[in-house]
Amino acid sequence: MNHKQKYAIIVAGGSGKRMGNEVPKQFLEVAGLPILMHTINCFFSFDSEIKIVVVLPASQHSYWNKLIEKHSFSIQHQVTKGGIERFYSVLAGLKFTDSDSLIAIHDGVRPLVSKKTLENCFATAISKGSAIPVVPATESIRKVHNDVNKAVNRSHYFMVQTPQIFQAEILINAYKQEYDCTFTDDASVVEKAGNPIHLVEGNVENIKITRPIDLKIAEILLQK
Amino acid sequence: MNHKQKYAIIVAGGSGKRMGNEVPKQFLEVAGLPILMHTINCFFSFDSEIKIVVVLPASQHSYWNKLIEKHSFSIQHQVTKGGIERFYSVLAGLKFTDSDSLIAIHDGVRPLVSKKTLENCFATAISKGSAIPVVPATESIRKVHNDVNKAVNRSHYFMVQTPQIFQAEILINAYKQEYDCTFTDDASVVEKAGNPIHLVEGNVENIKITRPIDLKIAEILLQK
Numbered sequence: 005m006n007h008k009q010k011y012a013i014i015v016a017g018g019s020g021k022r023m024g025n026e027v028p029k030q031f032l033e034v035a036g037l038p039i040l041m042h043t044i045n046c047f048f049s050f051d052s053e054i055k056i057v058v059v060l061p062a063s064q065h066s067y068w069n070k071l072i073e074k075h076s077f078s079i080q081h082q083v084t085k086g087g088i089e090r091f092y093s094v095l096a097g098l099k100f101t102d103s104d105s106l107i108a109i110h111d112g113v114r115p116l117v118s119k120k121t122l123e124n125c126f127a128t129a130i131s132k133g134s135a136i137p138v139v140p141a142t143e144s145i146r147k148v149h150n151d152v153n154k155a156v157n158r159s160h161y162f163m164v165q166t167p168q169i170f171q172a173e174i175l176i177n178a179y180k181q182e183y184d185c186t187f188t189d190d191a192s193v194v195e196k197a198g199n200p201i202h203l204v205e206g207n208v209e210n211i212k213i214t215r216p217i218d219l220k221i222a223e224i225l226l227q228k
Numbered sequence: 229m230n231h232k233q234k235y236a237i238i239v240a241g242g243s244g245k246r247m248g249n250e251v252p253k254q255f256l257e258v259a260g261l262p263i264l265m266h267t268i269n270c271f272f273s274f275d276s277e278i279k280i281v282v283v284l285p286a287s288q289h290s291y292w293n294k295l296i297e298k299h300s301f302s303i304q305h306q307v308t309k310g311g312i313e314r315f316y317s318v319l320a321g322l323k324f325t326d327s328d329s330l331i332a333i334h335d336g337v338r339p340l341v342s343k344k345t346l347e348n349c350f351a352t353a354i355s356k357g358s359a360i361p362v363v364p365a366t367e368s369i370r371k372v373h374n375d376v377n378k379a380v381n382r383s384h385y386f387m388v389q390t391p392q393i394f395q396a397e398i399l400i401n402a403y404k405q406e407y408d409c410t411f412t413d414d415a416s417v418v419e420k421a422g423n424p425i426h427l428v429e430g431n432v433e434n435i436k437i438t439r440p441i442d443l444k445i446a447e448i449l450l451q452k
Contacts, residue, residue: 138370142438144388144413146362146427153386153427155416161385162377164368189368192379203370203377208441214366217432221445 009105010054010126012047012167013097016040016112017061017086028064029213030112031071035226038071039213041079042115042226047108048079050122056081057100058112059093091183094190098179106130107175108167109190111212116225117167118207128204129169136169136191137206138162164189165206174199233329234278234350236271236391237321240264240336241285241310252288253437254336255295259450262295263437265303266339266450271332272303274346280305281324282336283317315407318414322403330354331399332391333414335436340449341391342431352428353393360393360415361430362386388413389430398423 016030030040040058047054060068062085071077082100086093094109101107106129110117121137128135141158168190170178175190178197187193191201209225211218240254254264264282271278284292286309295301306324310317318333325331330353334341345361352359365382392414394402399414402421411417415425433449435442 141387143436144416146386146388146415146425147384148386148427149384153425155410155412155419156385157410158412160371160373161380162370162372163365164370186379186381188379188382191370192368195379201370201377203372208439212367215432217445217449220448221441224444224448225441 008130009102010051011057011101011105011107011172012054013057013059013094013101013107013109014040014043014047014112015059015086015090015093015097015109017059017090017093029219030060031064031067032213032219034115034219034222037075039115039222040068040112041071041075041077043110043112043117044079044081046115046117046122047110050119055100057097058083059086059097060084061086089183091179091187091193095179098176101172101176103172103176105172106169107172108169109175110167113213114166114210115213115222116207116209116211117165118210121165121204121207121210122167124204125167125169128202129171132200132202133174134168134170134191134194134199135202135204136189137165137167137210138203139165139206139208162203164191165210165212170194232354233326234275235281235325235329235331235396236278237281237283237318237325237331237333238264238267238271238336239283239310239314239317239321239333241283241314241317253443254284255288255291256437256443258339258443258446261299263339263446264292264336265295265299265301267334267336267341268303268305270339270341270346271334274343279324281321282307283310283321284308285310313407315403315411315417319403322400325396325400327396327400329396330393331396332393334391337437338390338434339437339446340431340433340435341389342434345389345428345431345434346391348428349391349393352426353395356424356426357398358392358394358415358418358423359426359428360413361389361391361434362427363389363430363432386427388415389434389436394418
């Protein structure tokens with residue numbers, strides 16, 4: 005049994021433009037509650053002792069406070085302001101953690117992560133230093149490069165979800181690197197600092213809500 | 229304007245095992261109709277002159293006939309029996325086509341292909357010989373090989389859908405090759421025969437129904 009403090013840094017930087025919507029996607033109501041509240045609930049119901057840090061653009065803090073009041077949302081969390089890239093938002097969240105802990109970084113718009121995915125990722129991060137949930141590709145995949153496309157062996161490819169969980173020391177050290185535009189997620193930052201990344205089976209429902217179709221899918225899955 | 233005969237070979241080989249269901253997935257009822265009938269409807273409502281060939285395991289033909297009766301399904305189509313691999317099922321379907329036509333090969337469990345995707349794929353296949361619909365990857369991707377995994381540039385990767393549409397001559401020639409286990413779709417067969425594959429923008433709703441979650445998604449999208 006491991007008694008290290010757990011942190012969840014929940015990053016929600018969306019402005020809502022891709023959804024064709026004025027309300028940033030993390031605030032859209034699904035099954036009666038803003039998506040971001042569903043996401044926070046996932047972590048709190050997994051471990052009520054976890055410390056939650058929510059990273060939001062500064063311009064959205066007052067709107068978030070109004071939503072908290074409207075929904076009488078009572079789960080304690082620290083709110084801090086995000087940066088221009090996800091990398092800087094995570095850096096901002098890391099200020100509220102400590103170096104002898106386990107830190108999960110999660111997308112604010114993934115409200116469907118399962119308890120089992122959380123359990124498995126934390127367990128692997130405890131023993132191996134890092135853990136990210138992945139699911140197999142369900143379609144054939146083509147690689148396009150310099151206008152040429154070719155089939156690749158799809159059994160070699162996995163789709164990456166969050167939470168991406170790390171021993172704090174590894175993560176904090178990795179985030180001392182300069183920002184690089186190839187950093188698409190936390191695993192890529194930690195990997196570039198020379199650490200292996202361990203893969204864990206994710207749950208297929210753990211979708212990232214980015215397109216209107218995702219919102220419809222989340223609506224049914226959250227109503228269950 | 230192109231007046232070549234169009235064919236749709238709709239391949240439905242599923243046994244239903246992956247869905248945890250006794251009924252093969254192509255026969256599951258969604259929004260009041262078996263999935264395969266929704267799929268046939270997509271092609272018929274796109275072009276009522278298209279010739280439709282449905283490839284089904286021999287053991288399912290009588291069940292299919294009962295469903296046709298039950299739903300008074302009136303869209304004309306040829307039924308033929310499938311092979312042990314998708315490759316052989318497509319070969320079986322090709323026997324009902326002619327070499328001066330355009331042939332679309334489509335998954336029976338993709339009942340959500342849009343008219344626009346069909347239009348664009350047929351138009352590109354007419355001018356360029358081949359066309360397959362693709363959508364961009366929405367998640368980070370990792371490549372796993374020999375137990376090592378690494379991040380790849382996701383902007384280079386596209387998820388492949390169907391219909392995969394070809395000028396008949398190209399397709400029929402490609403299917404004269406010996407079966408190869410790397411043939412995951414028709415594009416990979418045509419590509420191996422030395423032909424370029426042209427990519428067309430697919431519609432994100434055009435999912436392949438393979439997992440229970442896909443069935444729920446299809447249920448909402450087809451009820452619209």
